[in-house]
Amino acid sequence: MEEKHVDTKRILDYLTDLEAHNEREWYHANKEEHKRANQEFEDLIQSLIFRIGKTDSSILHNVPKELTFKLVRDTRYSNDKSPYNPSFRAHISSKGKQPIPVGYFIVIKPNGRSFLGGGLFADMFKEATTMVRDYIVQHGEEWERIIGDPSFLKYFTVKGEVLKNVPRGYDKEHPEAEYLKYKSWYLEYPITDKQITDENFVTFATQIYEAMQPFHAFLNKALEKFEMPMRP
Structure with missing residues (x-):
């Protein structure tokens, strides 16, 4: 398959209109435009x-x-x-859109609220949080190398919900103690509407995502034995 030309402006225009008319009547009356914008997003x-x-x-x-x-x-x-969230979102990982294994997240939302993301957003999975903390304890130097690398620092700082104190059972004096307070570890790179509509957007986004790969590899090693809970 070849890459298709993507009309990212059509995506933004549709989402801008949806945000201005966020009601079911407008949504259903403009189903065709939604279909076209959604196809552009899937092509992206x-x-x-x-x-x-x-x-x-x-x-x-x-x-x-x-x-x-x-x-x-x-x-x-x-x-x-x-009724609607005026944004197109997707998660690309080795197991599709589920949050674990971690992968490449994209949110397109008009007026400068879009971003390219990665890492572990899912702090509702306590087992996953424990797995990552334990892996950081055991591989602190590797963690430090990854998040301190200039190619990482050029784009990212680690984000996530953070506890006030190092959780019970972990050494408060551990060199990575600050990161043991985290419940999730993720990255967000903000992108402007102008960047999205630039003809080189896919090349640019790929560059950002490639800079995440060592971070993802670390987290996915930590989460290797994680099993997604079965839905009741």
């Missing part, structure tokens, strides 16, 4: 799979439409009752 994901796959072949088998998330919001427990 396919292009990223091809490009990233040159250095990470574990993702090449993925089908774009299986990696994307729905626009529909669950409003049951939210004060914001708008």
